[in-house]
Amino acid sequence: MNKTDFLLAGVGGQGTLLASNILAEVGLRAGYDVKKSEVHGMAQRGGSVTSHVRWGNKVYSPLIGQGEVDYLLSFERLETMRYIEHLRPGGTVLINDHAMPPISVTAGKDIYPDDKSLQDVLAQVTPNVQFVPAMTIAEELGNARVANIVLLGVLSAHLDIPAEVWLSVIADMVPAKHVALNQTAFKKGRTLAK
Amino acid sequence: MKRLLSGNEAIAYGAWESGVRVAAAYPGTPSTEILETLAPMPNVYAEWCPNEKVALDVAIGAAYAGSRAMAVMKHVGLNVAADAFFYASMTGMEAGLVIVSADDPQMHSSQNEQDNRRYAKFARVPCLEPTDSQEAKDLVGVALEISERFDTPVMLRPTTRICHSSTPVEIPAERHDIWQKPPEYRIDTTKYVMVPGNALKRHPVIEERIARLAEFAETFPYNVVEMGGTELGIVTNGVAYQYAKEVFPASRTSFLKLGMTYPLPRQLIADFAAQVDRLIVVEELDPFIEEEIRLMGIECEGKSIFPMVGELNPKIVRDCAIKAGLLPESARVETASPEKPPLPPRPPILCPGCPHRATFTVTKKLKLVVNGDIGCYTLAFLPPQGAVHTCGCMGASIGVAHGVAKAGIQQRHVAAIGDSTFFHTGMPALLNVAYNQSNTITLILDNRTTAMTGHQQHPGTGKTLQGKDTVAVEFEPLVRALGVPHVTTVDAYKIKDVEAALRAALDREEPSVIVVRRECALLPEVRRTYKPLKVDLSECNACWACLRTGCPALRKSNEVYEKTKREKVEIDPLLCTGCELCAQVCPTNAIQFRAQLYSSEEAQDKR
Numbered sequence: 001m002n003k004t005d006f007l008l009a010g011v012g013g014q015g016t017l018l019a020s021n022i023l024a025e026v027g028l029r030a031g032y033d034v035k036k037s038e039v040h041g042m043a044q045r046g047g048s049v050t051s052h053v054r055w056g057n058k059v060y061s062p063l064i065g066q067g068e069v070d071y072l073l074s075f076e077r078l079e080t081m082r083y084i085e086h087l088r089p090g091g092t093v094l095i096n097d098h099a100m101p102p103i104s105v106t107a108g109k110d111i112y113p114d115d116k117s118l119q120d121v122l123a124q125v126t127p128n129v130q131f132v133p134a135m136t137i138a139e140e141l142g143n144a145r146v147a148n149i150v151l152l153g154v155l156s157a158h159l160d161i162p163a164e165v166w167l168s169v170i171a172d173m174v175p176a177k178h179v180a181l182n183q184t185a186f187k188k189g190r191t192l193a194k
Numbered sequence: 195m196k197r198l199l200s201g202n203e204a205i206a207y208g209a210w211e212s213g214v215r216v217a218a219a220y221p222g223t224p225s226t227e228i229l230e231t232l233a234p235m236p237n238v239y240a241e242w243c244p245n246e247k248v249a250l251d252v253a254i255g256a257a258y259a260g261s262r263a264m265a266v267m268k269h270v271g272l273n274v275a276a277d278a279f280f281y282a283s284m285t286g287m288e289a290g291l292v293i294v295s296a297d298d299p300q301m302h303s304s305q306n307e308q309d310n311r312r313y314a315k316f317a318r319v320p321c322l323e324p325t326d327s328q329e330a331k332d333l334v335g336v337a338l339e340i341s342e343r344f345d346t347p348v349m350l351r352p353t354t355r356i357c358h359s360s361t362p363v364e365i366p367a368e369r370h371d372i373w374q375k376p377p378e379y380r381i382d383t384t385k386y387v388m389v390p391g392n393a394l395k396r397h398p399v400i401e402e403r404i405a406r407l408a409e410f411a412e413t414f415p416y417n418v419v420e421m422g423g424t425e426l427g428i429v430t431n432g433v434a435y436q437y438a439k440e441v442f443p444a445s446r447t448s449f450l451k452l453g454m455t456y457p458l459p460r461q462l463i464a465d466f467a468a469q470v471d472r473l474i475v476v477e478e479l480d481p482f483i484e485e486e487i488r489l490m491g492i493e494c495e496g497k498s499i500f501p502m503v504g505e506l507n508p509k510i511v512r513d514c515a516i517k518a519g520l521l522p523e524s525a526r527v528e529t530a531s532p533e534k535p536p537l538p539p540r541p542p543i544l545c546p547g548c549p550h551r552a553t554f555t556v557t558k559k560l561k562l563v564v565n566g567d568i569g570c571y572t573l574a575f576l577p578p579q580g581a582v583h584t585c586g587c588m589g590a591s592i593g594v595a596h597g598v599a600k601a602g603i604q605q606r607h608v609a610a611i612g613d614s615t616f617f618h619t620g621m622p623a624l625l626n627v628a629y630n631q632s633n634t635i636t637l638i639l640d641n642r643t644t645a646m647t648g649h650q651q652h653p654g655t656g657k658t659l660q661g662k663d664t665v666a667v668e669f670e671p672l673v674r675a676l677g678v679p680h681v682t683t684v685d686a687y688k689i690k691d692v693e694a695a696l697r698a699a700l701d702r703e704e705p706s707v708i709v710v711r712r713e714c715a716l717l718p719e720v721r722r723t724y725k726p727l728k729v730d731l732s733e734c735n736a737c738w739a740c741l742r743t744g745c746p747a748l749r750k751s752n753e754v755y756e757k758t759k760r761e762k763v764e765i766d767p768l769l770c771t772g773c774e775l776c777a778q779v780c781p782t783n784a785i786q787f788r789a790q791l792y793s794s795e796e797a798q799d800k801r
Contacts, residue, residue, distance in 0.1 A: 011540065024198055028362060034198060035326075037359040039302075046746055046769075048540040060440040062326075062359035062433065065508035067529030082537055089530045102540045106749030107578075107741055108761065110538035117535050124532035 003056035004159070005064040009083045010075030011100050012047045015148035018173070019073070020051035022152060025169045027055035030161050037062035046102075048079060071158065073151055075134075076100050081113060081121050090126050094154050096134040096147055130154065130194050137188055146178075146185035153189020163190060199363040201356040204327035205266075205294060206231035207363070208334030210238055213370035214264045214292075215377075216256035217241075218249035220618065221647040222268030223303035224357040225296035229266055230650075233659045237373055242650055242659045245588070245618040246271035250278040250293065254347075257287035258386065260378040262338050269297040269310050270587065274619065276313065279347070283317040284396045285386050286345035288378070290338030293319075297353045299478045299505035303646075305568070305587060307504070309480035314349045314456040318404045321349045321456040322416070323432040327361040329416070333453065335370070336416065344403055344410075351455075353478065355433045355505060408457035416453025419466055423447055426520060427470025429463065429487065429494070431455050431477055437511045438476045442521070458486045467492050474499065474520065478506050544573050546747040547715030547724070547771030549641050549686035553610070554581035555743050555779070556693045560700070562608045565598065567591040567620070569612035570646045570714075571639050578744040582610065589619025592627060592636055599632035606700055609636045614644035614652040616669070621676065627705045628677025635699045636678075636707045638669055639686070641714040649717060673707045680704060686712035689778045715771050725772035725788050729764050733784035736760035740776035740785060748776060 006023060010016035017038060024036040032055040039050045052064045066086050072093045074080035080095050087093065104110040122129050134150040149170065156166050167183050174182045199207065205228050209217060217240040219229045233240040243249040246267040253265035267275060272295050282291065295313070298304040314321035322337050324330040330352055337348040384392050411417060422444035430438045431452045438449065450466045452458070467473045467487075475484040475496035484496035499518040500506065515521040544551050554574040557564050558581040566572050566582035567590060575582035584594055595609035611620045616638050627634045644650040651657045656666030673681045680702060684691040692710060699706040713720050729751075736755035740748050740763055747769035750761035765776075765785070777785040 021198075024360060028196070028198055033362065035359060035361050036198065037355065039358075046540065046545075047542055059361075060436040061508050062355060062361065062436065063507045065440070065512065065527055067527045068508075078537060081534055084532060084534075085529055087530065089528060101749075102538045103543060103744075103746045104538045106746070106766075108750045110536070112538060113535050121532045121534055125530040 003054065003059065004071070005069050006053040006071045006073060006155075007064060007069040007083060007086050008051045008053065008073045008075070009079040010049050010148075011079065012049050014049075014075045015145060016049045016051055016075055019148040019152050020053050022166075022169050022173055023053045023155075025173065026161060026166055027053070029165055029169060030055075032056060033059045035059045035062040048082065050083060071155060073155060075148060075151065077118055078102070078112065081118060084121055084125055087125055090128065092128040092158060093122060093126060093130070094151055095129070095131050096151050097131040098135040098147070132189070132192060134189070138185060141181060141185055141188065143181060146182055149182045149185040150189040153186040154193045156186070157190050157193030163187070195365050196362040197365050198360040199327045199331070200227065200358060200360045201324065201327050201330040201352050202227035202358070203231045204331035204363050205334055205350070205352070206235070207366055208331035209264050209292075210235045211331070211366035211369055212335035212338050213262050213372035214238060214334075214338070215261040215373050216253060217264040217266065218243050218252040219266035220244070220246045220249055220271060221644050221650040222246075222271050222296070223647055224298060224354040225266050225268045225271075225294060226647045226650065227357075228294060229659060240659055242652065244653055246275040247278055250275040250282070253291060253293070254278060254282050254287065257289050257291040258379065260288045260375065260380070262290045262372055264292045264294065264334070266294040267296070268304065269295055269308055270304060270306065271295075272310055272313055274588065279313065279319070280317045281388055282347045283319050283400055284388055284393060287341070287347070288380055289372075290341035291347045292334055292337040292341065292350050293347055294350045294352070296357050297351055297479070299353055299355075302354050305585070307479060309482060310349070310351055311455055311482045312480065314351075318400045319347050319349050319456075320344070320404075320407050320454060321351055322453060323351050323455050324356055324453075325432060325435045325451065326356070327359070327363045329453065330356060331363055331366070333416065340407075340410075344407055346400070346403055346407075351432075353432055353505070359433075404457055408460065411454050411457055411459035412462050414454050414459070417459055417462060418451045418453070419462070420449040420451065421469070422449070424470045425472065427466055427473045429466070429473065429475045429483055431483060434476045434478050434506055434511075437506050437508050440508050441512045441515060452483065455483060456486075458483065458490075460490050463487055463490065464492060467494070472520075476500060476506070476511060541576060542573055543576065543746060544570065544579075544744065545715055546745055546769045547720075547773040549710070549712035549715065549773075550574060550639055551579075551743055551745065551773075552686055552689040552692055552775050553637060553639060553710050554579045555775070556689060556696055557581050557608060557610075559693070560696060562696075563605060565591045565595040565607055565609050567609075567611040567615050569615055569639070571610055571612060578742050588615055589623055592620055592623035592634065595634045595636070596623070596627050596630070596632045599634050600630070606633065606635065608696075609634060610639060611636065612645070613638060613640040613642065613654050613669070614650075617653050617667070621672075624673065624678065624707070625676045632705060633703045634705055635696070636705075638707060638709045640669060640709050640711040641686075642711070643714050643717060645714045645716070649714065669707075669709045673709075678705045678707050680706035681709065683709040683711055686710045687773050687775065689775060715773065720771075724770070725792055726767040726770035727765055727772050727774065727777060727788070728786050728791060729762070730784050730786060731762050731764070733782050734762040735782050735784070736762045737781060738763065739779050739781060743775055743779060745776060747771070
């Protein structure tokens with residue numbers, strides 16, 4: 001494999017950074033050169049968070065060039081639209097089908113883009129889109145916070161790495177008492193990939 | 195074994211591996227994690243200092259005492275520490291001293307994007323720059339060896355993108371045994387007492403030292419020539435090297451990667467330039483390497499092609515290179531540009547339950563101009579508060595407010611400064627207010643932590659960097675000792691008390707200080723006490739007084755108040771902490787207090 005580039009986008013508190021840590025570690029254990037770069041502004045809850053993860057035989061830049069992202073993993077619908085230009089035309093978008101309106105929306109000043117406008121924007125960039133009810137699945141499993149791992153599970157089905165590698169990285173990177181739940185969430189996600 | 199480490203983690207491992215015995219810092223993005231990673235490691239002493247100048251003096255002292263030492267700061271921290279930086283260059287030390295200056299191109303979390311390589315040249319101090327985490331680790335040890343060999347402090351200059359990117363690093367198994375060497379204090383007054391007579395003798399020493407370092411740079415193993423095609427010769431450094439390697443094909447391009455960006459190796463560069471058709475410098479921020487090369491009489495191009503402002507990335511480097519004819523049009527990466535509706539932003543805002551919110555609600559109500567400072571509270575300059583009117587650098591608030599008063603402005607100004615920032619550089623400014631007697635009102639916004647950089651301890655918290663108990667310096671006696679007798683303390687969650695204290699201060703034509711105290715709502719012990727409030731929609735008259743506090747936990751509901759046709763307000767239980775600020779400003783008592791919603795036992799939890 002020459003290279004695979006992932007952009008993870010979400011809102012502070014959604015576990016975007018944990019997901020990118022797991023993804024980077026999986027790449028390393030699979031024998032790739034790996035770089036990961038987090039972009040977070042000033043300390044805050046509820047801000048926009050992105051993380052670049054790159055796998056390859058040799059990776060130079062820690063940042064992925066615009067238009068070169070192979071997989072956009074979006075943890076929130078609006079954030080998908082914010083970063084869609086980073087995707088390689090025809091690349092894959094996996095979206096946690098969940099909306100977190102920013103304060104300007106809840107205060108009634110701005111409008112949260114509707115479902116149709118999201119679909120329209122996506123259709124201009126790629127046909128390879130999957131909406132995943134990750135939040136709902138996570139809640140059914142007993143903890144909304146594992147939605148990020150459900151989405152990772154979906155991603156994993158697109159990549160040629162055995163599930164055991166993912167599961168062992170999850171076991172090493174989440175607190176012991178949450179390992180089983182996270183692994184279940186991962187397996188569930190892995191079965192959902194289209 | 196290789197592990198993914200951020201540049202900051204790697205620097206901590208490098209310091210431990212190379213036998214650093216004392217490390218000192220003040221927290222500052224993007225450098226903070228370096229000391230947090232180093233502190234738990236065995237047989238190394240690390241501390242948070244009140245500011246960067248103190249931290250550098252501490253590190254210099256340790257190096258004077260024969261211990262390898264490290265001082266860590268963000269780029270603007272070196273402004274505070276500059277005095278120490280220059281004398282350390284003049285005196286040299288008895289053991290290695292590395293000064294980590296974490297620069298912030300793009301100002302991800304800073305007030306400017308100054309290029310601290312200028313300081314290296316200014317003070318005749320060599321500057322090393324890593325291109326990934328492995329080098330970030332390795333260059334700490336290299337810096338200490340150079341420091342000892344040339345009797346000079348050494349600057350290690352990562353940037354945000356190096357600090358916060360993770361790349362594979364070979365984890366050190368062994369440690370340089372220098373940390374076991376007993377410290378020894380050698381007295382040498384001609385070297386270490388910088389009075390004019392001695393300093394005059396030291397100046398030629400450091401000029402000669404930098405000339406020797408330039409010789410050393412010719413064969414320095416981290417200055418690397420990578421010959422490929424010779425159409426283009428690219429001189430580059432830091433993370434810009436990675437972008438250049440990604441964008442320019444080796445078939446047409448040769449690279450000179452500079453691990454030491456000051457002083458530069460003249461012969462190495464001249465030889466490299468002679469082998470290529472066109473010499474290009476790819477560097478972030480200032481044309482530092484470019485100017486140095488020009489001063490050698492070698493022609494090169496740099497900022498005529500690439501931007502001086504902000505950080506670079508592969509797209510910027512590629513697009514600029516195509517525009518300048520360095521790459522063919524066919525090198526352009528196809529990108530989609532879909533038509534999008536306007537997207538609501540997610541700007542940084544004060545968190546739900548933030549103890550600063552009530553204070554700025556009051557200053558706005560009283561129409562006070564607020565000279566602000568560096569911390570989370572700066573965010574109150576944004577709507578809906580719009581209540582902070584200046585922010586320049588650490589500790590600036592009090593001096594600026596005093597200057598405004600002395601200029602004869604009749605409207606009262608208020609200085610707003612955080613607890614950690616007050617210890618950092620606020621204290622001398624308050625001393626000045628007392629000494630020169632202005633009617634400046636200083637609000638010390640005491641949230642019991644250094645919040646914005648991620649909750650570091652400071653001299654007021656009673657805990658050290660390692661979490662050990664220590665003295666907790668109290669503001670009230672400190673303020674009185676600085677010469678301001680009028681000091682009151684209020685609970686930041688009690689908006690009426692904040693207002694009463696401010697009104698009392700405004701009635702006085704003397705200096706006064708109000709300590710507005712309440713723990714940051716994101717501290718773990720506070721998180722455990724969250725108790726979300728509720729709106730009784732039958733009582734809400736949609737006046738939106740609560741929304742004007744700017745709390746993200748409040749939102750317009752689907753229910754409309756008949757008389758005005760405006761939406762009533764509801765509370766997001768996942769975001770609300772139960773701080774009760776909205777309940778206090780609600781004129782119809784529609785927002786219920788903890789005591790109304792929970793049993794008295796539960797409600798008390800919070801206090």
